[in-house]
Amino acid sequence: MSDVSTVPVYKDSQMPVERRVADLVSRMTLKEKIGQMVQCTGAEFGDEKAYEDALREGMVGSRIGCDSQWAGNEGSRGISVEELNLHQRIAVEESRLGIPVINGRDIIHGHRTVMPVPLAQAASFDPEEVRRSARLAASEASAEGIHWTFAPMMDICRNPKWGRVIEGFGEDPYLAEEMAVAMVKGFQGDDMSAPDSIVACAKHFAGYGYCEGGRDYDASEITSGTFHNVVLRPFKAAVMRGGVGTVMTSFQSNGGIPSSASGFLLRRMLRETWGFRGFVVSDWGAVGEIEFHGACQDAKDAVRAAVNAGVNMEMIRSLYPRYIEALINERRISEETIDELVSGILRIKFMCGLFEHPYTEADPSRIRSAETLAASRRQAAHCMVLAKNNGILPFSDSLKGKRVALIGPMVHERGPLGGSWNLGSPGHEFRTIGEAFAEEAEKRGVSAAITDSALWDEQLRFANRCDVVVLCVGEHSNSTGETHASARYRLPVGQDELVDAVRRTGRPFVVVCVSGRPFPIPGARDHADALLYAWHCGTETANALMDVLFGEQEPSGRLPITVPEHEGQIPIYYGRKMPGKVNDWENRNANLYDDGWPYYNGEDFLPMYPFGFGLGYTTFDVSGICVDKTEIPAWDTVTVRSRLINTGSRRGTAVVQCYLTDVRASVSRPMKELVGFRKVTLDPGCESIVEFELNEEAMGFYDADGNRLLESGEFRVGVGLDSTVRPSVPFFVR
Numbered sequence: 080m081s082d083v084s085t086v087p088v089y090k091d092s093q094m095p096v097e098r099r100v101a102d103l104v105s106r107m108t109l110k111e112k113i114g115q116m117v118q119c120t121g122a123e124f125g126d127e128k129a130y131e132d133a134l135r136e137g138m139v140g141s142r143i144g145c146d147s148q149w150a151g152n153e154g155s156r157g158i159s160v161e162e163l164n165l166h167q168r169i170a171v172e173e174s175r176l177g178i179p180v181i182n183g184r185d186i187i188h189g190h191r192t193v194m195p196v197p198l199a200q201a202a203s204f205d206p207e208e209v210r211r212s213a214r215l216a217a218s219e220a221s222a223e224g225i226h227w228t229f230a231p232m233m234d235i236c237r238n239p240k241w242g243r244v245i246e247g248f249g250e251d252p253y254l255a256e257e258m259a260v261a262m263v264k265g266f267q268g269d270d271m272s273a274p275d276s277i278v279a280c281a282k283h284f285a286g287y288g289y290c291e292g293g294r295d296y297d298a299s300e301i302t303s304g305t306f307h308n309v310v311l312r313p314f315k316a317a318v319m320r321g322g323v324g325t326v327m328t329s330f331q332s333n334g335g336i337p338s339s340a341s342g343f344l345l346r347r348m349l350r351e352t353w354g355f356r357g358f359v360v361s362d363w364g365a366v367g368e369i370e371f372h373g374a375c376q377d378a379k380d381a382v383r384a385a386v387n388a389g390v391n392m393e394m395i396r397s398l399y400p401r402y403i404e405a406l407i408n409e410r411r412i413s414e415e416t417i418d419e420l421v422s423g424i425l426r427i428k429f430m431c432g433l434f435e436h437p438y439t440e441a442d443p444s445r446i447r448s449a450e451t452l453a454a455s456r457r458q459a460a461h462c463m464v465l466a467k468n469n470g471i472l473p474f475s476d477s478l479k480g481k482r483v484a485l486i487g488p489m490v491h492e493r494g495p496l497g498g499s500w501n502l503g504s505p506g507h508e509f510r511t512i513g514e515a516f517a518e519e520a521e522k523r524g525v526s527a528a529i530t531d532s533a534l535w536d537e538q539l540r541f542a543n544r545c546d547v548v549v550l551c552v553g554e555h556s557n558s559t560g561e562t563h564a565s566a567r568y569r570l571p572v573g574q575d576e577l578v579d580a581v582r583r584t585g586r587p588f589v590v591v592c593v594s595g596r597p598f599p600i601p602g603a604r605d606h607a608d609a610l611l612y613a614w615h616c617g618t619e620t621a622n623a624l625m626d627v628l629f630g631e632q633e634p635s636g637r638l639p640i641t642v643p644e645h646e647g648q649i650p651i652y653y654g655r656k657m658p659g660k661v662n663d664w665e666n667r668n669a670n671l672y673d674d675g676w677p678y679y680n681g682e683d684f685l686p687m688y689p690f691g692f693g694l695g696y697t698t699f700d701v702s703g704i705c706v707d708k709t710e711i712p713a714w715d716t717v718t719v720r721s722r723l724i725n726t727g728s729r730r731g732t733a734v735v736q737c738y739l740t741d742v743r744a745s746v747s748r749p750m751k752e753l754v755g756f757r758k759v760t761l762d763p764g765c766e767s768i769v770e771f772e773l774n775e776e777a778m779g780f781y782d783a784d785g786n787r788l789l790e791s792g793e794f795r796v797g798v799g800l801d802s803t804v805r806p807s808v809p810f811f812v813r
């Protein structure tokens with residue numbers, strides 16, 4: 080019997096996705112297939128008319144929402160839902176097969192409501208809040224016609240001089256895994272095809288955070304062991320636990336192989352080992368860059384390398400349309416490979432429901448709603464890290480009637496509070512810290528002294544005449560993000576001197592660091608009454624800062640990267656391998672070592688603040704750490720228990736962290752690794768038993784070939800409030 084249905088299989092939403100994909104691919108010409116493999120700004124076609132013709136001919140798979148050659152990193156042009164719909168209508172109703180375009184944009188930390196930069200979100204140690212924040216960003220972005228975000232970025236970074244450190248989740252693979260999965264789930268929701276979901280993209284695959292010297296785009300030289308045990312972990316989690324729809328290649332080469340040409344990454348790991356079924360997009364122009372890396376013969380050869388490695392889509396239309404057909408004719412790539420790559424793109428287009436709802440009904444109620452703003456404000460407070468406090472914070476009623484000077488370079492800034500990759504909210508939408516402070520102070524009967532003058536002599540004059548000084552130092556968002564790297568890891572020029580000048584006023588003072596990254600500020604550590612890392616926390620930075628200063632919210636963030644004492648210590652991270660010249664475990668901290676950090680010739684290698692560190696407005700104690708079994712077979716789990724007590728006088732939140740050491744293995748393992756954390760809130764005097772279940776995921780590791788091993792022998796576990804915990808409770812895997 081012949082099929083009487085007039086609806087082609089691929090248009091039938093009742094059909095399984097794989098059947099729809101196969102049916103559609105079987106109907107496509109080679110040109111149409113290549114069209115799907117192209118992402119463009121639109122501008123490549125010259126004018127609007129030419130772009131519309133290209134849509135009609137099925138030459139556009141995706142559009143990237145930006146308007147400059149600096150990728151998406153400029154938000155000068157807002158989004159026109161009307162225009163997106165108009166173009167979509169041409170693709171859907173006037174092209175031969177009616178395949179919708181997938182609109183991508185960098186929704187990195189919020190959209191019209193800007194959320195804290197991702198490094199700050201990692202500091203919250205709160206995956207659920209990170210998920211919710213991404214969910215709200217997805218809701219805003221999808222209300223404006225965005226289907227796909229180029230986030231989360233999950234590049235582990237142990238060199239904060241790299242400007243892009245602020246886009247990721249810091250130095251630790253376990254924390255990055257948890258954050259990456261949470262963000263993917265937030266963007267994609269339970270159902271990727273829901274109208275308020277957007278497709279996520281795990282980037283940059285892989286090793287970009289290890290660019291040498293923190294110089295953006297520089298090559299990395301990552302060993303195989305580090306690749307498997309550190310760099311790849313969040314990507315694997317994003318694929319296998321998060322179900323991320325897309326992956327973006329990284330710009331740099333590792334061991335001489337540009338990521339966009341890496342069959343190891345894109346075929347062996349991503350598809351064959353982790354079973355990824357979505358699609359890979361190159362980073363901006365990164366296919367062409369294979370040639371600039373000198374890792375192929377010419378531009379055409381770069382396309383051969385990228386296609387064969389498995390790059391489904393070229394970000395920025397340039398080389399795929401020019402060379403794919405010729406390469407097929409020359410048998411340097413096969414049409415089967417093209418079919419496979421196009422199938423990946425179509426699979427995601429079907430899965431995210433684009434064929435069923437290609438158009439966007441603008442929904443202003445989802446933009447900057449009360450709910451989203453409140454979430455942004457709450458999350459900001461939960462990201463802030465209190466590094467020092469002698470009791471001056473939170474400001475109490477005793478400040479009533481006193482004069483508080485608010486000074487420093489960040490007091491009147493707006494746009495920089497949004498951080499790098501804020502494409503959704505123009506600078507004028509941000510409230511300054513000065514405005515928020517003036518209002519809050521008035522409400523509380525405090526006299527705020529804020530000068531408009533940018534001159535430090537004038538600001539110091541204000542400081543001199545006040546009872547308390549709040550000094551807001553920090554960096555511009557333009558100092559972070561892509562194309563930014565610094566040779567120094569310090570506050571911008573002159574600001575350390577300002578801290579020192581405030582010290583000399585003799586007034587009590589609080590230093591607030593408003594930046595993408597937590598800088599070492601020795602003057603604040605040594606002399607300030609409090610030091611708060613407030614980050615670039617987005618739209619609600621200023622309001623959230625007031626919540627924290629005046630005690631409406633407790634700053635419950637913990638450092639997601641180690642803060643060095645000085646930049647000469649970089650790269651610096653807690654999860655180092657055992658060094659040489661250490662005789663045994665017990666003596667590890669003796670002689671040459673202080674808290675696991677070496678000191679030579681009087682030079683101190685102790686960081687200023689360790690990973691995982693942060694204070695709150697109360698104090699906690701962790702005790703009674705024990706394991707339920709001291710010997711287990713490899714398939715079993717160990718439960719670690721500890722008692723957490725709020726020993727202070729306020730309700731507060733602790734981030735309880737569990738670290739594990741694999742004492743002896745066939746290779747040297749990190750001195751300790753974070754294997755679990757819990758954020759626990761307790762009333763004063765109250766206690767709670769905090770449990771961590773450790774399984775193979777925590778105890779195993781990868782060998783240099785990527786094989787998973789769990790070796791028998793001794794492990795030690797520790798629980799505490801930051802990474803200075805010394806794992807000392809033993810158990811054995813037999």
Ligand code: BGC
Pocket residue numbers: 145149150151152185229282362363561
């Ligand atoms: C960045 C990516 C970004 C892309 C699109 C590139 O330059 O490396 O992270 O998603 O541009 O804007």
